[in-house]
Amino acid sequence: MAAPDVVWKGGRFGSTSRPDRWWISPSLVFLGFGAFIVYATWAAFQNGYYTYGPYISPFYSPEIFGSSPHALLGGKPHWFPSFLPFSPALFILWIPGGFRLTCYYYRGAYYKAFWADPPACAVGEPRKVYLGERSFPLILQNFHRNFLRLSYLVWAFLVYDAVRAFFFPDGFGIGVGTIVLVINVVLLAGYIFGCHAFRHLVGGSLRQISDYPARQKLYECVSCLNGQHKKWAWASLFWVGFSDIYVRLCSMGIWHDWRLL
Numbered sequence: 001m002a003a004p005d006v007v008w009k010g011g012r013f014g015s016t017s018r019p020d021r022w023w024i025s026p027s028l029v030f031l032g033f034g035a036f037i038v039y040a041t042w043a044a045f046q047n048g049y050y051t052y053g054p055y056i057s058p059f060y061s062p063e064i065f066g067s068s069p070h071a072l073l074g075g076k077p078h079w080f081p082s083f084l085p086f087s088p089a090l091f092i093l094w095i096p097g098g099f100r101l102t103c104y105y106y107r108g109a110y111y112k113a114f115w116a117d118p119p120a121c122a123v124g125e126p127r128k129v130y131l132g133e134r135s136f137p138l139i140l141q142n143f144h145r146n147f148l149r150l151s152y153l154v155w156a157f158l159v160y161d162a163v164r165a166f167f168f169p170d171g172f173g174i175g176v177g178t179i180v181l182v183i184n185v186v187l188l189a190g191y192i193f194g195c196h197a198f199r200h201l202v203g204g205s206l207r208q209i210s211d212y213p214a215r216q217k218l219y220e221c222v223s224c225l226n227g228q229h230k231k232w233a234w235a236s237l238f239w240v241g242f243s244d245i246y247v248r249l250c251s252m253g254i255w256h257d258w259r260l261l
Contacts, residue, residue, distance in 0.1 A: 012124055013116070013124050013125060013126040014119065014123060014124055015123070015124040016120075016122055016123040016124065017122070018120075018122055018123065022119070022120040022121075022123055023119065023120070025112075025120070026112045026113040026116075026119050026120060027113070029109045029110065029112065029113035030110075030113040030114060032234070032237075033106075033109070033110060033113065033114075033237075034114075036237055036238075036241055039241060040059065040093070040097070040241065040244075043057075043059050043089070043244055043248070044059060044087055044089035044090060044093050045085055045087055045089075045090075046087065046248075047085070047086060047087040047088070047089075049247075049248045049251040049252050050068070050088070050089070050244070050247060050248065050251070051068040051069070051070060051247065051251060052177065052247050052250040052251040052257065053168060053169070053175075053177070053250075053257070054164050054165050054166075054167055054168055055161075055165055055175075055177045055178075055181060055247045055250070055257075056068070056070045056161050056247065057243065057244040057247045057248065058158055058161070058181075058184055058240050058243050058244060059089050059093055059240075059244045060088050060089045060092070061092070061154075061157050061158055061161050062092060062154070062157040063088045063092075064088065064091045064092065065077055065080075065088055065091060066088035068088075070161075071088070092154065095147060095150045095151055095153075095154050096151055096154060096240075098143070098147040099144070099147035099148060099150070099151045099192070100233075100237070102140070102141045102143060102144035102147055103144065103195070103233065104144070104195075104196045104197075105196075105229050105230055105233050106233065107141060144197055145197045145201070148192070148195055148197050148198060148201075151192050152192065155185065155188055155189065155192060158181075158184065158185050158188065159185050161181060162178075162181040162182045162184070162185045165177060165178040165181045165182070166178055168259075172261075173259055173260075173261050174259070174260045174261040175257045175258065175259050175260065176246075176257055176258050176260065177246060177247065177250060177257050178260075179260075180239075180242070180243050180246050181243060183239060184236075184239050184240055184243045187232065187235050187236040187239050187240075188236045188240065190225055190228075190232040190235075190236065191229070191232040191233055191235075191236040193222060193225055194222060194224075194225025194226045194227075194228070194229050194232055195226070195229070196226060196229070198222060199219065199222045199223060199226050202215060202218050202219045202222050203215050203216065203218070203219035203222075
């Protein structure tokens with residue numbers, strides 16, 4: 001049975017008796033998450049400067065269709081509508097984007113920061129009725145587990161990209177970009193493998209998890225990552241954006257990729 005609507009009986013929007021600076025946290029989330037969305041959208045439509053040597057931007061990987069040597073199925077497909085801007089990122093970026101937007105942590109973060117629902121604990125919000133996630137568009141949050149499964153496939157390709165980043169035209173080596181891409185997959189692993197939904201898939205559905213020693217051990221590992229889910233979420237968000245910037249600026253000749261080995 002669906003829960004009844006909860007009527008909010010607080011004061012006007014923003015009213016509170018809290019003496020602390022409660023608005024700092026939602027403001028930082030708004031600026032940080034908003035800046036990433038703007039940059040990622042801009043980068044996705046550039047269709048250029050997303051590869052450099054063995055490196056490929058995580059925004060464009062896996063490159064299903066494209067003009068670089070990383071493309072799996074060749075160039076722009078003939079069936080792609082001519083009136084739409086083409087970019088390899090558009091075929092893949094919706095998966096990690098959908099995963100983050102439906103993430104349990106990010107929901108709480110952007111609900112507060114973007115539409116003040118509520119802006120903070122014990123702070124007045126701009127609406128009087130709580131509708132929950134039972135109608136469009138918030139009912140789409142239920143697809144989080146589907147995005148989780150697809151994100152593991154994308155992560156596997158990013159691991160391949162990180163390994164490939166060790167192999168230059170003149171042989172094995174380590175560049176600054178190599179380290180950037182390796183750090184990227186490590187931070188993303190901490191984020192997606194510490195996901196609340198993955199924790200449930202591993203052991204949350206079991207009546208007695210101690211009857212399954214292997215799954216219990218995995219559950220404990222996931223729980224350890226899940227305890228720092230917020231930190232993994234923001235660290236991986238920042239680094240995936242920086243990884244794109246690094247590859248882009250190297251490709252444009254603005255930055256030089258130093259070879260360490």
